Amino acid sequence: MQEANSTTSACMFCGTRLRHTFVDLGMSPLCESFVPREKLNHMEPFYPLHVYVCEKCFLVQLEEYVSPEEIFTEYAYFSSFADSWVEHMRRYADMISDRLALTRTSLVLEVASNDGYLLQHFMRKGIPVLGIEPAANVAKVAVEKGVPTLVKFFGERTARELVAEGKQADLVCGANVLAQVPKLNDFVKGLKIVLKPGGVVTIEFPHLMKLMAENQFDTIYHEHFSYFSWYAAKQIFAAHGLTLFDVEELPTHGGSLRIYARHQEDETRPVTERARELMRRELAAGVDRLETYAHFAEQVKETKRKLLEFLIAAKRAGKKVVGYGAPGKGNTLLNYCGIRTDFLDFTVDRNTYKHGKFLPGTHVPIHPPEELRRARPDYVLILPWNLKDEIVEQVSYIREWGGKFLIPIPEVTVID
Ligand SMILES: [Zn+2]
Numbered sequence: 332m333q334e335a336n337s338t339t340s341a342c343m344f345c346g347t348r349l350r351h352t353f354v355d356l357g358m359s360p361l362c363e364s365f366v367p368r369e370k371l372n373h374m375e376p377f378y379p380l381h382v383y384v385c386e387k388c389f390l391v392q393l394e395e396y397v398s399p400e401e402i403f404t405e406y407a408y409f410s411s412f413a414d415s416w417v418e419h420m421r422r423y424a425d426m427i428s429d430r431l432a433l434t435r436t437s438l439v440l441e442v443a444s445n446d447g448y449l450l451q452h453f454m455r456k457g458i459p460v461l462g463i464e465p466a467a468n469v470a471k472v473a474v475e476k477g478v479p480t481l482v483k484f485f486g487e488r489t490a491r492e493l494v495a496e497g498k499q500a501d502l503v504c505g506a507n508v509l510a511q512v513p514k515l516n517d518f519v520k521g522l523k524i525v526l527k528p529g530g531v532v533t534i535e536f537p538h539l540m541k542l543m544a545e546n547q548f549d550t551i552y553h554e555h556f557s558y559f560s561w562y563a564a565k566q567i568f569a570a571h572g573l574t575l576f577d578v579e580e581l582p583t584h585g586g587s588l589r590i591y592a593r594h595q596e597d598e599t600r601p602v603t604e605r606a607r608e609l610m611r612r613e614l615a616a617g618v619d620r621l622e623t624y625a626h627f628a629e630q631v632k633e634t635k636r637k638l639l640e641f642l643i644a645a646k647r648a649g650k651k652v653v654g655y656g657a658p659g660k661g662n663t664l665l666n667y668c669g670i671r672t673d674f675l676d677f678t679v680d681r682n683t684y685k686h687g688k689f690l691p692g693t694h695v696p697i698h699p700p701e702e703l704r705r706a707r708p709d710y711v712l713i714l715p716w717n718l719k720d721e722i723v724e725q726v727s728y729i730r731e732w733g734g735k736f737l738i739p740i741p742e743v744t745v746i747d
Contacts, residue, residue, distance in 0.1 A: 342388060343516075352382070356667045359552070366690075378396040384624045389560065393553065424453055439502045440525060443507070510537065511555060536588060560613055560618045634741070646673075653712070655680075660716075665714075666693060678690065679703055712739065719738055
C-alpha cells in the first residue's frame with residue numbers, strides 16, 4: 332500500500348499517525364452547498380476527500396478539513412422529509428421500548444435528535460425524552476412539536492452537565508451521528524457518563540464492510556468523518572468502558588449496523604451469538620489487515636472508468652442523459668468522475684428547496700421531476716441508488732418513449 336506523503340494527521344481514536352490511503356477522491360465542495368444562480372460565477376471552496384485507514388485500530392477516517400460548526404449548525408436535512416426513514420424509526424421505537432421495558436419513569440436521550448422524528452414516538456407512549464441537536468434551525472422545529480431539545484454538540488461536557496442536573500438515561504440512542512462526530516473519544520466518553528447503570532446505548536451507522544463489498548464510495552463525503560467496522564467500533568467503545576453486546580444488520584443506507592452497548596460492569600446482558608458471529612465474519616473478510624483496504628481504491632477507479640465509458644458511448648450515439656435526485660452521494664460521484672453538463676443535461680429532485688439551484692462543483696441544474704416528461708431523456712441516471720426501486724416505480728413513465736434507467740453503484744447497470 333502506498334504511503335501518503337501529505338498528512339501529519341493522527342488517528343482520531345488511537346492517535347497513530349495516518350500513513351495509509353483508503354481512497355483519494357480528489358477535491359470536492361461540501362455536498363449540501365447547492366449553488367444559487369446569482370453565485371454561479373463566484374469562487375466555490377473545494378476540500379480534499381482523502382480517506383485513510385489507521386494501521387493500528389483500522390478505523391477508516393477522513394482528515395478533518397472543515398469545522399463541524401460550519402457544516403452542522405445550519406443544516407438543510409430534515410429527517411421527517413424521508414417517509415421510509417420515519418417509518419424505520421417508528422418500528423425501532425416500538426421494538427426497543429418493549430425490549431428494555433421502558434416506562435413513565437425512564438428517560439430516553441437521543442443524540443443528534445434532528446427535528447424530533449424519533450422521540451415523538453416515545454412521547455406518544457408516555458416515556459420521557461430529551462433530544463440533543465446542534466443545528467439550531469432543526470432543533471427549533473422539534474421544540475415547536477413539543478419535543479424537549481437542547482441545542483448543543485454532544486460530548487463529555489454536555490454529559491456532565493446533564494448528570495449534574497440529575498439526568499441519566501435508560502436508553503441513549505443515535506442514528507447517523509457517529510460518522511459525523513469529529514471528536515470521537517469525547518463523544519463515546521459522553522455516552523458512558525450519561526448512561527444509567529443498567530442502561531443501554533444503541534447507535535446506527537453505515538457498515539464499512541458493506542461500503543467496501545458493494546463499492547459505495549459515493550457515501551464518502553466531508554460530513555462523514557469516519558467509517559466503521561464492528562471490529563473498530565468495539566475497540567472504541569471498550570476504551571471508554573462500554574461493551575458492545577448485540578448487533579442488528581439493517582438494510583438502511585445501503586447496509587447499516589445497529590450496535591447495542593452497556594456498561595462493562597453490567598453482566599445482566601451477555602454478548603449475543605449474532606455479535607460473535609459478525610466478528611468472525613469480519614475477521615474472515617480481513618478487517619484487521621491493511622491489504623484488505625488496499626484493494627478498494629483500485630475498485631473505485633475502475634468504477635469511474637466504466638461509468639465514463641458508458642456515458643461517452645451514449646453521448647457519441649446522440650443519446651440524451653439526465654439525472655434523478657440531488658443527494659450528497661450524487662455530488663461525490665459526479666465531482667469525482669468529472670460528470671458535468673457535458674454528460675448530464677440536468678437533474679430533477681422532489682425537494683422544492685433545490686429547484687432552480689445547481690449541484691455543488693459540477694453546476695448541473697436541478698429541476699422539478701415534471702421536467703422529465705418535457706425532455707424525454709433516453710437515460711435517467713439514478714443518483715440515490717439506495718432508493719432505486721422506489722424511483723423506478725415513480726418514474727416508470729419514461730418507458731413510454733423508450734427511456735431507460737442507469738444505476739451507477741456497485742457498477743454501471745441499465746434497467747429497461
Ligand atoms: Zn487508530
